[in-house]
Amino acid sequence: MSHFSHFEKGRDAQVKQLHECRSDFPSLERMVAGKPAAYFDGPGGTQVPRAVIEAITHYYVTSNANAHGPFVTSRETDETVDRTRERMAAFLGAVSGETVSFGANMTSLAFSLSRAISRVIRPGDEVIVTALDHEANRGPWLRLAEHGAVVRNVRMTQDGRLDLDDLRAQLSSRTKLVAVGYSSNALGTVNDLPLIRRLSREVGAWLIVDAVHYAPHFPLDVQSLDPDFLLCSAYKFYGPHVGILYARPGLLDQLPTDKLRPQSDEAPYRIETGTLNFAALAGVAAAVEYIASYGEGDGLRRRLVDAMNRIHAHEEQLASRLYAALSSLPHVTVYGQPFGTGLRAPTLSFAVEGVQAPDAARLLGEQGFFVWGGHFYAMSVIESLGLESQGGLVRVGISMYNTEEEVDRLAEAIGRLR
């Protein structure tokens, strides 16, 4: 554990400057068609810094074993998992690592949670999902209808927000569950989660938050928001492919999860079926520590919050720059909320007149701009905006390693798309 102790010491540790981060990401050296690749695919998954790659390799070289064994590599594996829970607790602002469970990805964890909830939900109980959400925060809860639950869908507005009046109208004493995204992976919209927490609590409903798109761009604080469950995915914040479930203390222990006889009954273990990806978990801890290295303050939590605020400021500036450039192009329509208000993640989705979204993404990809075109699994967003006929939207995501130069080159390339 000694090589991590500088994160607890705080001030005396060196703070890194964000503009120097690119040299930490080996994959950014990639060239496409003679030009440097520009990774704008962060919402689909970010690149990983060397520290994460080395932590994964280090685990395989030194400590590769199954958990809970009576020998040194197994003990080190247990320590790796425990340390990663603590690191994730700091990232989430949670009281302890005991609130943090791991799984293959967010979707698998959400389905596991849904199967557990299906055993306590009663016919006539109501479940609320939204049109602004990724299918991973809809599909698992839609399945509760098979157990007699009534599923209600909250509309979104044409300018890319959740229709909060519709949410208010759908909430009632029958509502048992509200599943809502913190930020839309299609439009970047940040939802008013403190308000939604208050409204859901007034009717006694559980709040399940999909923070997958929010977590890479803003500091999370589960103690202040107090969701019942919150999910995110480490591969969206510079880590490996691991899903993370936060459960309010005391809640997961009560749920009848799928679980084998020898498996612990207690949180956070009772939803973790089978052997975890230990090497990837070593990488998750390294990703959290990597982010923290850009922040100042006493202790890991303060450094993380400071670092996330700096990352957000950098990303917001680039997103605003791109937004301004694209807004001046007559053949481009940008969807969603404006930037600069704190109510949008640095994710910019647009349509190009006369070009199908997947074609636009492919043409940009050939020039080394990695962007997505389509529905990004946020199918009901595309349906609500009536964009199916043009193949959805083109999505540009800004991450900590993107630069002004990349944004300007991308804007030029989009200008030439017509």
Ligand SMILES: Cc1ncc(COP(=O)(O)O)c(C=O)c1O
């Ligand atoms: C907002 C949002 N929720 C959920 C998911 C699903 O995450 P995972 O791939 O970890 O299952 C994604 C992935 O793109 C996402 O963007």
